[in-house]
Amino acid sequence: MKTLYWLAKREFWEHRGGFFWAPIITGGIFLLMTVLTITALEVFGLHNNVFHTGDWDFSNHVDTGATKDFGKFLDYMMCSSVVAIVGIMAIVIFFYCLGSLYDDRKDKSILFWQSLPIANWKTVTSKVASAIFIAPAIAAVLGAITGIALVLIAACVASFHGLSISAGLADAHPVRLVTNIIGLIPLYALCALPTIGWLMLCSAWARSKPFLWAFIIPLATTFAVWWLHLLGMPGLDAQWFFSHITARVLFAVTPGNWTPFVDPIHTGSQGDEMFQHLDLLRNYSALASGEMWLGAATGVAMLAGATWLRRWRDDS
Amino acid sequence: MNAVVTAKDVSKRYKNTLALDNVSFQIPAGRIVGLIGPNGAGKTTALKAVLGLTDFQGQLNVLGLDPRTQRDRLMEEVCFIADVAVLPRWIRVSEAIDFVANIHPRFNRAKCESFLARTKLTPGQRVRQMSKGMIVQLHLALVMAIDAKLLVLDEPTLGLDILYRKQFYQNLLEDYFDENKTIIVTTHQVEEIEHILTDLMFIRDGRIVLNTDMDAMGERFAEVMVSADMAATARQLKPLDERQVFGKSIFLFDGVDQAQLKALGEIRRPSVSDLFVATMKGTYA
Structure with a gap:
């Protein structure tokens, strides 16, 4: 356990830029853009005397409906910042996996890591954990912090126009949003396994250019399936192959990777559309999908292959 | 027999070349063995076999363990520097020490820090900011602080200037080597290590052509x-x-x-x- 902890820490040291600074910078840009937009609108409003007409003073017609809408707006705002940051994280995770078992072979530093008493399965496990738990958790937390900052800015601005901060915030659901997003990470991890496994297998196997191999093999296979189908081979469906195999193997690190497996008859418990989409019970109905488990098992098998290659790949 | 390494009929074939050809040898404890041969003679392959980094035919016993199947345990007793400047470029001196200290059961942090105190390295420095000689200093400090029974050095000073090279072997001899430790070293700068060797092994075309102690x-x-x-x-x-x-x-x-x-x-x-x-x-x- 101690070894795994330090291995994970090692991954964080090495990828501090992607795991930590990338979400912070994305969040910072998000906040900056919001502030700039609001400032521009305020200045525009001031110049054109919009605010004096009373149209933009909400205090006259504040009713529960308006604060509800405002709360909803804040929820959406928070959610969008989390989505943006988690989306950036997906790109980071993709390239992290591709390099995870390749970069140290390329710069020969593997010779240093292998001089230490660390089992290969622990090395691979620490890298997988970094990709599917640590990086998403950091992104979710930083995304939530950005979201809350956004909401506070929006609420402050609204209060200048007569909407009370407390009313708006009372109708927003930051805690529920954050718990739902954090609660979805294990499901994300499970559904990301096929891509993680494939990328790390390529990373452990390729002598050079793991990126090209990772793309060319599934795409060429898809093309071959399509071509054989054209020739009249029965039982082949390139479109099915692409969405169920190729896309699972290449793009399952994107947020919401579990949605294809969600049982459509499950609707969220209550609340608006956004919370229905984030509803844990609804999303975790994906666990009933056999295809999801098959994908996860394939991912684990590919990770086992990567571990074996890590041990026996002889580069000289 | 307190042999640290026992090889019996070890062979290793790459696609079209025989890198090791039925090699048999024994290395007792407390020796400094120079494994010397021309480029492509099989030195590195032999060391990789000993370290469990490559597969091979035949029998090889290192400290009572089979390097192929018991590599993780073996690495607690064996340490190596293979090639120059292989420390990861992103790591800081303090991170390297923290990591090895928490991963390696036989690492002595105080010892490592006292070795580093003699160099110009600072805790916050990253490997990518160091010269080749400084990287080797850091690597050697990490390795010498590990109380290993066998230390394998494969061209550890290649490309360093003579000051670093002399200092490297001097440190090794003064602060590390004792009768419980065994060192296997390969290098092309034979003159520089000749006075520290106790044993000599020449390897040519995958065969040991000379295996003798210096006396x-x-x-x-x-x-x-x-x-x-x-x-x-x-x-x-x-x-x-x-x-x-x-x-x-x-x-x-x-x-x-x-x-x-x-x-x-x-x-x-x-x-x-x-x-x-x-x-x-x-x-x-």
Whole structure:
């Protein structure tokens, strides 16, 4: 356990830029853009005397409906910042996996890591954990912090126009949003396994250019399936192959990777559309999908292959 | 028998070349063995087999363990520096120490820090900001702080300037080596390590062509400086090698009686590099 902890820490040291600074910078840009937009609108409003007409003073017609809408707006705002940051994280995770078992072979530093008493399965496990738990958790937390900052800015601005901060915030659901997003990470991890496994297998196997191999093999296979189908081979469906195999193997690190497996008859418990989409019970109905488990098992098998290659790949 | 490494009929074939050809040898504890051979002779392959980094045929026993199947346990007792400057470029000195200290059960942090205190390295420095010589200093400090039974060094000083090279071997000898430790080292700079070696192994085309300790080597091989008039007599004794210096001939003999050689001229113990050149004659031809 101690070894795994330090291995994970090692991954964080090495990828501090992607795991930590990338979400912070994305969040910072998000906040900056919001502030700039609001400032521009305020200045525009001031110049054109919009605010004096009373149209933009909400205090006259504040009713529960308006604060509800405002709360909803804040929820959406928070959610969008989390989505943006988690989306950036997906790109980071993709390239992290591709390099995870390749970069140290390329710069020969593997010779240093292998001089230490660390089992290969622990090395691979620490890298997988970094990709599917640590990086998403950091992104979710930083995304939530950005979201809350956004909401506070929006609420402050609204209060200048007569909407009370407390009313708006009372109708927003930051805690529920954050718990739902954090609660979805294990499901994300499970559904990301096929891509993680494939990328790390390529990373452990390729002598050079793991990126090209990772793309060319599934795409060429898809093309071959399509071509054989054209020739009249029965039982082949390139479109099915692409969405169920190729896309699972290449793009399952994107947020919401579990949605294809969600049982459509499950609707969220209550609340608006956004919370229905984030509803844990609804999303975790994906666990009933056999295809999801098959994908996860394939991912684990590919990770086992990567571990074996890590041990026996002889580069000289 | 307290052999640290026992190899029996070890072979390793790459696609079209035989890197190790039925190699058998034993290395007892408390020795410093120089594994010396031309490029492509199989030195690195032999070391990789010992370290469990490559598969092979035959039997190999390192500290009672099989490097193929028990590598993780083996690495607690064995340490190695393979190639120069292989430390990851992103790591900081303090991170490297923290990591090894928490991963390696036999690492002594205080020792490592005292080695580093003698260098210009600072805790916040990253490997990518260091010169090659400084990277090796850091690597050596990490390795010497590990109380390993076997240390394997594969060309550890290649490309370093002479100050770093001298210091490297001096540190190793003064602060690390003792009778419980064994060191296997390969290098092309034979002259620099010759005085620290206790054993010598020459490898050529995947075979061990010479395996001797330094004392036995002095008894077996002799270099004689012979004046021109005695040269013909000397040649009859089938020297390994002959070269001319200042109008005299220097002959290198293998296993010829020392009393017989005394009559020819002044006897010296040959240097490892002269012996190496004589043994490897025709390697690249």
